[in-house]
Every structure is written in structure tokens, then in C-alpha cells.
Amino acid sequence: MKSIHPVLADVTSRIRERSAPGRQAYLARVEALRQRPRGAERMGCANVAHAFAALPGEDKLRIVAQKAPNIGIVTAYNDMLSAHQPYEGYPGQIRATAHRLGATAQVAGGVPAMCDGVTQGYPGMELSLFSRDTIAMGTAIALSHDVFDAALLLGICDKIVPGLLIGALHFGHLPCVFVPAGPMGSGLSNSDKAKVREQAAQGLVGREELLKAEQAAYHSAGTCTFYGTANSNQMLLEAMGLHVPGAAFIHPHDPLRTALTDEAVSTVLSLRQGQRDLPIGHLVDERSIVNAMVALLATGGSTNHLIHWVAVARAAGILIDWNDFSDLSGVVPLLARVYPNGSADVNQFQAAGGPGFVLRELMRAGLMHADAQAVAEGGIARHAELPALDGGRVRWHALPDQSGDSSVVRTADDPFSATGGLALLQGNLGRAVIKVSAVPDDRHVIEAPARVFDSQEGLHAAFKAGELERDVIVVVRFQGPKANGMPELHKLTPPLAVLQGRGHRVALVTDGRMSGASGKVPAAIHLSPEALAGGPLAKVRDGDIIRLDAKAGTLAVLLPDDEWAARPLAARTEEMADEAGHGLGRELFGGMRRNVASAEEGACTWL
Template identity: 60%
Template sequence: MSSLHDTVHRVTQRIVERSADSRRRYLDLMEREGDRHADRNTALACSNLAHGFAASAEDKPSIATRAGPNIGIVTAYNDTISAHQPFGAYPPQMKVWAREVGATAQVAGATPAMCDGVTQGTDGMELSLFSRDVIALSTAVSLSHCMYDAVAMLGMCDKIVPGLLIGGLRFGYLPTMFFSAGAMPTGISNKEKQRVRQFYAEGKATRAELLKSEAASYHSAGVCTFYGTANSNQMMLDLMGLSLPGAAFINPGTPLRQALTRASVHRLAAITRDGNDYRPLAKCVDEKAVVNATVGLLATGGSTNHALHIPAFARAAGVQIDWNDMAELSSAVPLLARVYPNGADDVNHFQAAGGLGFVVRELLDAGLIHRDIMTVHGENLSAYALEPWLDGEELAWRDPGPSGDETILRGAAAPFAPEGGMRLVEGNLGRACFKTSAVDPERWTIEAPCRVFDDQRAVAEAFAAGELDRDVVVVVRFQGPQANGMPELHKLTPPLGVLQDRGYRVALVTDGRMSGASGKVPAAIHCTPEAVSGGPLAYLRDGDVVRLCAERGELTTTADLTSREPATMTEDLHGVGRELFAMFRTGADSAEHGASAMLAAGGL
């Protein structure tokens, strides 16, 4: 058994020491809350309890007498998100499977679940990040009935899993498992999809041709197959041991997917407080689990959005992690996977090559993740170094063996790169994240005059007018959480990619987000402090020379910003419900702290 890597040990200890007080207060709260709500027959008056099981038909006697554990289902089902559409069928099935082991199940409540793919480039995207807080609040409302002995979380995509996790952690005395619906089958190649997008950006493809291409890519139920935030979520749940091993990417509607869902219900019923194998969420999500999630993100070149989400859900568990910790881990963690947009192939190919079982095994053997964490399945994380399969009709796990395709997945001894996929860049323009795993190392350093924009539509207009046909650092400011909710700026990828393909040296600097689908263009994102609160980007002017260097961790300008007045934001934040989210913008803390108004207001 390999000893823990020095860097992983050092960073973990630093997080433990930094979090000592907040973690202690969190665990004390969970112990008190667990004791208060251990028995719903004493915590709830008869009228309250009767309301809670009034519609439960044959399950009424069991719920009333606590004859078996009652599982609360929190669902993010809707028909608009392909990844969540399968969840519509889950609760009726889960109730049957719960009865098989003497348990019951109720839908405790639902959360909103928006799709960034639908809202990209629109005003609705400005609600996206704060939907995470709304989801966490909705989860808390769902569980506030205190009718449940365990929680089943049905959710997969971008802000949804972090939101469910944040809300669930405030009920951390309950065992909690996450249920996936799996990745949709592979559509057209990612290379072809990217080609048509860039042709459309250049005016060489029609809207009808673009729509046909997109519909051939996003074509059925299941999560989108690129390795963005949704699939990074599923990876992190494995690395923290919060779902059954290897359940992440199994396609919807398959016998293996159904077997995993059934087994998850059975397992959840077995780890409640009343049994002899109690595994509360509060004990599962600790400092070591947070480090594991971070290492997994870096080793697989996952979504940059998790530079926001990891600090946020960690705070909900009393754990404090920052970008310095993530950057230091990245310096020691090798890149083991090349999955689109960091490679040519999608998560189905990744799964076929060995998937997360292979990744967990390699990271454990190299001492890069913590084995000794409490998981919902198995004695420790070793159980997650396996892949699920059906042995006849029985669910089983086996060693994934060697990589099935070394263009997608490699071992820790011969990785794609010696370091992980993310670096911290900082200087007189602030602190920001740079996703190196998606960018050719020859483009890690860009120094050029900047062109400053206040929104991405203006960038598209300047590109169409030929104003960006040169070496340029495109600065898009007033995109932070306090400004307009920190939307993703993924619509910038095709035009900036076209400029780069034309031979220009191009980079993006922004206080907004790019995307879990961040691609080949070098970008400093999540820049903090943000422009609207007086951050340095507010003082930049067209023509100022900006230097972005991932190699040396630099984000600087040669311009003298001290003698200037800051630019002011002019965007009208009315329409598509944005005015309702003003309190979230006003109270949001920095990107590095998770960009959350809710956590800041709660003193977390």
C-alpha cells in the first residue's frame, strides 16, 4: 500500500488546521441535530406525522411506527434537461426497491434544475450560478419535514449536484447517496461538432446546418457526453464515495443502470442510524474527501467551474479550501485523462477505456488520494478502484484492468502531463484560474495589447467586424457574481478559436466563468477581485499590454492603473427574472470563496 504523497499530505494538513474551528462547530451542530431528529415519533406531534404520511398508501403503517427506514428523495427531475429526464421514472421504482428491504421511500421535494447548454449566451445564463444557492435552499426546505432516515439525491448537472450537496450537508446527520442517470450514448464526433461551430462563427455554415449538427450531438436522454461540469460532478461523487462505485457514466435505460439504482436504494437503507453501519453525510464529507475531489478534478482535467463549487460545498461541511491549495495539489497530480474538450473522445470512450475505477486505482497506488475516508459503500475508497458489471443478472464489481485506450486514459507512471489541469495566475490584475489541461503548452504565455469589453455580445460584434484580427488579449469584465451573477462565457470559444487558428496569439481574461467545456484558447477566468467591486479589470483600457503566463503564474499589465478612474457597469439587470436575484448579487462573496450569498449570509 503506497504512502501518501508529501504534497497531498501537506495540503491536507493545512486544510485540517485552517478548518479546525469551523469543522468542530459543524460536527457539533450535526450531532445535536441528529439527536433531536433521531425519532420522528418523538420529534413530530401526531398531527405533523399524520400530515407527512397521509398520501403514502401501503407505506403508512411502516412510516407511522418506524418499522423500517424512510428514505427522502430530493429530485431535480424535469423534461428540459436530458440528463434529468430519466429521473421521472425513478421514485416509483425506488419505492418498490425500498420495500424489498423493509424500507419506505417518499419524494421529499424537488429542486429547480436549469441547463447551461440551453441558456448559454442568453440573459437567462445570469441566473445560472445562483441557481446553485436556490437548489441548496430547496433541498433544505425538502428535508425540513424531518420525516426521513436517509436521503436519495437525484441530480447530475452543473450547479445541481453542488447545490444538492450544500443543502444536504446542513442535514449531515442523515446518510445520503447520489443517484445518477448516466451519460447519453455517443452522437457525432466532437471534432465534427467543433468544426461546424467554428464554420458558423465565420459565416461559413447556416443556422440550419449548425442546429442539425448540435441535435446530432445532444440527441437523447442522459448527460451530455463531453467532460464538462456535469460529468466532473459525477467523477467527484466517486472520489468522495457518495455513490456506488463506477455508477457515474453507465448509459440510461440499460440493465446495468437499473441494477445500480436498485442496489443504491438497498444500500441507503442499510446505512441509517438505526442499523449497525451508520454512515452520515457529515462524516463522509471531511477534509480528506474534499482533497480527493480536488485531486480527481485535476487528474482528469475536469471543469473549471469546480474552482467555485469545491470551496462552496466544503464550507457547508466546515472545511476551508482555497485556490492556493488547489494550485499546490495541481503541481503534484499527473494528468491521467484526455476527454473532450481536453481530447478527442467523450465520456463513453473514457468509460470503455477503464473509467473512474482505473483512475481511482492509479491515484490510490500513487498515494495521491486518501484511502481512509468513510464512503457509502465498502470499507474505504479501495472499493471505488473497481468497475461495475452484471454477472448474469447479479451486480458485481471487478478490476478494470489496464487502460483500454492510452490516447484517452493513462496510468500515473506514464501520464499525459506531470501536473494537473489547473493553475493559479496572479499579479496586479488580481487572481484567476487557468485550465492548462485544455491548452497547448506553447500558448501558456500570451503578451499583447488588450481589447476591453463589458459583455460577450460586444466581443461577437467586434469579431464579426474584423476588429480582433491581431494578437490580442480579450478582456470581458463586469461578469462576476456581484455584477451579473457570473455567467459562463462559452459563446466566446468559437470566435476566439477561429482567431487562434488564423495564427494570432489570443487569450481571454475575465471575472466571469468560461465553462466546464473550456477549450483550446488560453483563459484567465474567475478573476478576483471582480471589476464591479473596484477590481483591477475596471481600470484597464483598450491597448494596455496584458501578460498572461500559466508557466510562471502571472496575470499582469504594464499600464499604470493608479491614476485612472474605474469604469462603471451599465448593464440593465431586468428581464428573465434577473431582478429577483438582486439579493444574491448584492450578498455574493468572492469567486475564490465560492461566489455564494447564501453561505456568506449564513456565516459559513
Template identity: 60%
Template structure:
């Protein structure tokens, strides 16, 4: 099968750029793989500690070196809807493992926080860093070095990227990701968005807004809009780290339990085969490009301009924003999901879901089919979706040849848009990304005076005083990873969208995040270098004319260059923040890398400095 020329060229470019770092990573994997009998090499006291909590049959199997030892790393907690279903998974997995002649045990847990709860609050400043804490927690769980395979139980925003990075540190282990699925659809997204806008304008009060939100987020499972959590799940399907079509099965569907049991049997099978392979073999440059293509084809979360870069780096693969930009130019937008539309992931799943998407992208030459996956050596398997036969056994059936709802999911040959709806912006204000999949053409170029803020609360206060009722580029700086952990600025969306609906030219420029909340408003986000590192955004003043052009991919301040360069950057507005645990994360704020290099703390593999864009080419 021929691969599209741009997809081929970008993949080759990534491979060439990553030659040294990928080779170093694979050498690490091979050195770990060279010692497969880890338990038998333990001292007797060490091994006794490792099996002390087991029942007699499992203890005998592990001390005798029989069968596979499977680690369960779980993000379970019963506070958050997406993670609550995992409560019963360990017992299910243990029984499935025993049936396969293996032993499964919970090796450790990882934290899981919810950005939906912490939006606009101090705790959000821990959110991005929780990804790297999760990676390190995963490494601790696996560090006992007594496992032959692993199952990763995680769903939401930072949890999956953190689990991937942590698992890749043990790249020799056969590893599958085990999703929990989305909750049933609640209040329609159009109604939810309408109530939020009315609340921003003061037309409805807290009781009405709370009722709408509770009707939207109402049961176990992921939130159903297409934000970072569900972008994670789609990527795990298309990157071959789930079993085929596993992402969007409801938590209470009997098919969900069958998939979890099958994932357990599959990693045990790989681990005991004559040619075992690990997650480090699966996640290569082709796998990463497949993930990027799936993200672009569905208008996925802009958080993955950092998360996918960071996950790739953990496997020695150097992905850049320019790679995403070049792919976006040729990857068609095949879905309309909220916030880029009104449908949710349940609608997407019913319309054909991941099997249809994989099939149409493979047919268009936009995915690498010759990749290693949890299911085997061919992405063609992922054209299929899971089903239960009449006798209750799990089987896979071919995905639909046509979409079940063309308002939600379309073939690559007849897309909603010919490009992926993500652009990289460059100019006198630095390097940024913008999600354009929901931005109407008439809103894609904004040139207006800036109003500069250093926190989103001040923006909302200015909005309530009607100070922003004009053409305006709202600038929110000091929101980058080094400044305050790069919180999402989700709360700004309703108010700024109200301004846009009043007929004003409105845009947002920030070194912070918006994630899946990026919608109809042009938002230049993740601006790099960030303000606290003296980036150009730190020189902006109220009244400076800023131009955002999604068509040409430029982000500029229209001020005399000499005058602008002579300005002193504004002093950082944030001190060493304390409270809600923020004081514990100071070392991460000081160590974190740039947003365009993944904003991670475990090592930056991409080129450093202001020449990043050129060196990526």
C-alpha cells in the same frame, strides 16, 4: 499506504485552517443525530400530516416507527436530457425500499436549468445562483425532519453542488447520490468543433450548424463532453457519494436500474445499522482533497474552482485556490477528454473509467484511501466497477489493470502531462484561474494589447468586423457574480480559437466563467476582485499591454504602476437587470461572496479581503 507528501501537506493545511469551522459543523451534526426518533417525537397531528398520502402498509410502518424513512430529492424534469431519465426513478426506489423494509417518498424537487440552452442569453444570469437555490430547495425538502436517510437525484452543472450543500445541512442523514448516466455518443467532438469554427467564420450557415448540434445532443442523458456535468459525476464517484463506478452507465442499461435499487438498499442499511453515519461524516478534508485530485487528474471543469470550494464550505472545510494550485503541480493529467481532447465520457468509461482512475491514483499515493464512503470505510472499493451476473443480480468486479485506450486514459505513472492542467494566476490584475490542459506550450505565454468589453455580444460583433485580427488580449469585465450573476462566456470560444488558428497571440481575461468550454485558448477566468468591486480589471483600457504567463502563474498589466493606480475604475455597465426573472435575484447578487471563496450566498467561511492568498498558505 503512503500518501504523496504534497497531498498530505495540503490536507493537513486544510484541516488546520478549518479546525474551528469543521468543529462547529460536526457539533451541528451530532446535535441532530442525538434525536434519532424524530417521527415518534412528532405530535399526533403533525405525524398524521406526514403520513396522510401513504398507502396503508407504509402508513403503519411510519407511525409504528418501523424501518427507515428515505427521502427522495429529485431534479427531474422532462425538458432537459440529463434529468428526463429520473421520471421513473421514484417508483423504482420505492419498490426497492419496500423490499428492504423501508419507506421511500419524494420529499421535494429542485430546479434544474441547462447552461447549454441559456448560453449567451439573459437566462444565463440566473445559472450560478440556481446552485444556492437548489441547496435551499433541498433544505426545504428535508425540513419536515421525518427522514432517516436520503437519495439525491441530480446530474448537471449547478444541480449536484447545490444538492451536496443542501444535504450537508442535514449531515446526520445517510445520503447517496443517484446518477442517470450519459447519452450515447453522437457527432464526434472534432467534427462538432470544426463546424462551430466554420460557423464563426461565416463559412457555414445556421442549418449546417444546427444539424451538427442536434447530432451531438440527441437523446436522454448528460451531454457526453467532459464539462461540469460529467465532472460532477466523476467527483461523486471519487468522493464516495455514489456507489462504486456508478457515474457513467448509460440510462437505458439494465445496470443503471440495478445501481439505483442498490443505492436505496444501501442507505436503508446504513440508517438501521448499529453505527449509522451521514453525509457530514463522509465529506471531510480528505474527501474534499480526493475530489480535487480527481478533478485535476482528468482536466475537469473550472467551475469546480468555485463549486468544490462551496461544497467544502458547507461541511465546514475551507478549501482555497492555492490548495488546488499546489495539488495541480503534483497530480498528473491521466485523461484526454473533449474539450482537452476529442474523446468523450463514453470513451473514458470503456477505457476503464473511474475504477481504473481511482486505482492508478491510489497506487501513486495521490488519493486518501482511508476515507468513509457510501460503500464503506475504504476507497479501495472504488477500484471496482458494477456488473450484472448471469442471473441478473448486481455484483462488483475489479477494474482493469491496464487502460483499454491509452489515447483516452493513462496510468499516473505514464500520464499525458505531469501536472493537472490548472493554474492559479496572481499579479497586478488580481487573482484568477486558468485551465492549461489543452493549451499548447507555445500558447501559454501571451503578451498583447488589451481590447476591453463589458459583454460577449460586443466581442462577437468586433470579431465579425475583423477588428480583432491581431495579437490581442480580449478582456470581458462586469461578468462577475455581483455584476450579473457570472454567466458563462462559452460562445466566445469558437471565434477566439479562429483568431488563434490564424496565427495571432490571443488570450481571454474575464471575471466571468468559461467552465468545461475552456480549451486550446488561454483564458484567465474568475478574476477576483471582480470589476464592480473596484478590482484592477476595472482600470484596464484599450491598448494596455496585458501579460498572461501560465508557466510562472502571473497575470499582469504592463503599465506604470503609479499611473495605473491613479485611474478611476470604470463605472459598472450593468444596472438592476429585469426580465427572465432576473429581478427576483437582485438580493443574491448583492449577497454573493467572491469567486475565490465559492461565490455562494449561504455564508463565506474563508478569510475575507485582499490578503486571501497569503492567509491560505
């Protein structure tokens, strides 16, 4: 194993230095809470009676008289999300396992969990980003009963995992383990699904054929099989050591999945004070945050995490920014190609070696902190092992030296690319990020006239009218957190992919987000400051020449500096402002829109 890479060391060091005041204050709060007596001994008799009133008598005896540990379960179960439907029976399993181990468990609370796949392109998507902080607050409400000795967090998908993690870190004195449920089986391939979507965008197939393809792709319980935000979440949790090792991508109905959930119960109990003594506020430190960033880059993961993990780090008193991601991306090799960065899905990724193979290769190359802590005894190195059932028990064994499929996963000595899958863009339009791992090499530099839209509906109308049949950089603005909650603009992918497929040189520039499934079309996203906050994107006019250069890391309107500085900002119309704030519950999130920080600051509403 090589010594730690100097860039990794430098980035970690500057994060630690930058974060020192906030991290010290955070750890002081964690320590103060850790020094208190247990809840059942600390709280008043009426409080204790309320907390355990519904428990069977023997459980009350265990908690109060025998001082047995009590696990709080925070669940994002609903059966709207295919990924979360398997959680329905988890509380019963967890309680039974806790009993066998001499402990108790209670569902502390549930948190909302919306499916971005349902709301893509519709008003509900404007609640999506803010659902993350709502979930964090829901987690805090659940754990605020303050009678728990540990917590299990049941969540998988896009905003749910970051929200649960942010909430849990505000209870940093508790040991916590995340419990995944696994991906659905492979259906219609992601590439075939994308082809049908592009055909539908051109009017070549109708609704019936499109729906048939979509239902063949999304067909059962489990996480969607492309490598979007949900599955990137699972990769990052493995890299941070917050799962039982290797738990991320085991099918919901595999007997190993049941055994791994039981293992999560025993693991969280082992982290209690007096045993291994590792609360989540100590486990999540600068090393684990950097490990998550590296894992994201090495797998070409979701761009959403350049927002979410900034917020996660802040919840632990740690400050990271896009410069940190950019510098790491310059030295972290791309070791996985999973759709949309390749043709494989996550089941094929798992079969080829999965997260464990990638993490082992990064550690061997000195590109992860191999000394970072994890919920499993032995630290993060345990996540380079593969779980399997042996006589009804989970045992771990070493991964093969070589990939099971080199078209999906590769060693650090033979990467798909010498650098990571994400890049920072800067220029007179502000700062943005771009996912380059799936973009063809000849599309990393696009220079073309701008066509400006203030809504994604405007772009769709122009595409259908044939107005975009040329080289064009499409600007979609007033899509930032303050404007309308920063919805994902994944519905823009099919028409832009069609234009690119016809030979046009096209790109997207926006202060909004793309889905974690964004792919082959160059997209400068998360542009900060956003247009509504006075960002220069509000200056762009139709016909302006924009240059997007992912190689040089630049994004600019090609105008003289004095002319650009003097140009006024376009205002959002009253009609647009009213539409962004009303209907389908959007009024309830007005305070979040007013108070939200920028995308690069994690779009936090609680700072």
C-alpha cells in the same frame, strides 16, 4: 501502494488546521441532531398525520408502528434536461425497492434544474450560478419536513449536484447517496461539432447546417458526452464516495443502470444509525474534499468546480482556496484526455477504464486518501472496482492493470502530463484560474495589447466587424457574481478559436466563467476581485499590454506600479446595470447579487 505524497499530506493538514473551528462547530450541530428520536416518534400527532397522510395504510403502519426507515427522495427531474429526463420513473422504482427491503420512501421535494446549454449567451444564463444556491435551499425545504432516516439525491448536471450536496450537508445527520442516470450514447463527435461552430462563426455555414450538427451531438436522453461540468460532477462524486461505486457513466437504458439504482437504495439503508452509522456530515471530511480536488486535476475537469467545491467544502465547515488547488496541481499528473482535453467522449473514457481506473492509479501513487470513507462498505478503495451484472445482481471486480485505450486514460507511471490541468494566476490584475490541459504548449504564455469589452455581445460585434484580426488579449469585464450573476461565456469560444486558428496569439481575461467545455484558447477566468467590486480589471484600457503566463502563474498589465496604482476604475454604465438586473426573472435575484461572496470564496450567497 505508495505512502501518501508529502504535498497531499501538507495540503490536507493545513486545510484541517484552517478549518478546525468551523468544522468542530459543524460536527457538533450534526451530533446534536443525530441524538434526537426518529421523526415519527418525536413529532406531534398532527405533524405525523400530515407527513404520511397520502401513504398507503401499510406504509403508515411500517413507519409509525414498526419503526421502519423512511427515505426522502430529492429529485431534480425535468424533461428539459436530457440528463435528468430518465429520472421520471425513478421514484416508483425506489419505492418498490424500499418496500422489498422493509422500508418506505417518499419524494420529499423537487428542485429546479436549468440547462446551461439552452441559456448559453442569453439572459437566462445570468440565473445559472445562483441556481446552485437556489437548489441548495430547495433541498433544505424538501428535507425540512424532518421525518426522514436517510436521503437519496437525484441530480447530475452543472449547478444541480453542487446545490444538492450543499443542501444535503446542511442536513449532515442524514445518510445520503447520490443517484446518477448516465450519459447519452455517442453521437457526432465533440471535435466535429466544434469545427462546425467555428465555421458558423466565420459565416462559412448557415443556421441549417449548424443546427443539424448540434442535433447530431445532442440527440437523446442522458448527459452530454463531453467532459464539462456535469460529467466532472460525476467524477468528483466517485472520488468522494457518494455514489454506488462505478455508477457515474453507465447508459440510462443499460440494465446495469437499473440495478445500480436499486443498489443505491440498499446502500443508503445500510448507512442508518445502528448499522454502519455514516451520515453525510461525517463522510464528507477534509480527506474526501482533497480527493475530489485531486480527481478534478487528474482528469482536466471543469473550472467551475474551483467555485463550486469551495462552496461544498464550506457547507461542511471546511475552508479551501485556490492556493490549495494550485499546490495539488503541481504534483497531480494528468491521467485522462476527454474532450475538450482530447478527442474522446465520456463513453470512450468509461470503456478505457473510466473513473475507477483513474482513482486506482491515484491511490497507487499516494495521491489520494485511500483511507477516506464512502457510502460503500470498504471505503473509497471500492471505487477502484468495476460494476457488472451477474445473475441479475451487481457485483464488482478489479480493473485491468493497463488502460483499455492509452490515448484516453493512462497509468500514473505514464501520464499525459506530470502536473494537473488547472493553474492559479496572480498579479496586478488580481487572482484568476486557467485550464491549461487543453491549451497547446506554445500558447501557455501570451503577451499582447488589450481590447476591452463590458459585454460578450460587444466582443461578437467586434469579431464580425474584423476588428480583432491581430494578436490580442480580449478583456470582458463586469461579468462577476455581483455584476450579473457570473454567466458562462462559452459563446466566446468559437470566435476566439477562429482567431487562434488564423495564427494570432489570443487570450481571454474575464471576471466571468467559461463553460466546463472551455478548451484550446488560453482563458484567465474567475478574476477576483471582480470589476464591479473594485477589482483592477476595471482599470484596463484598450492598448494596455497584458502578459498571461501560465508557466510562471502570473497575470499582469505591464505598466509601472505608480501609474497603475493611480489609474481610476472604469464605472459600469447605468444602461448596463439596468440590463443586468431586469427581465426574465433577473429581478428576483437582486438580493443574491448584492450579498454574494467572491468567486474564490465559492460565490456563496448564504454565508
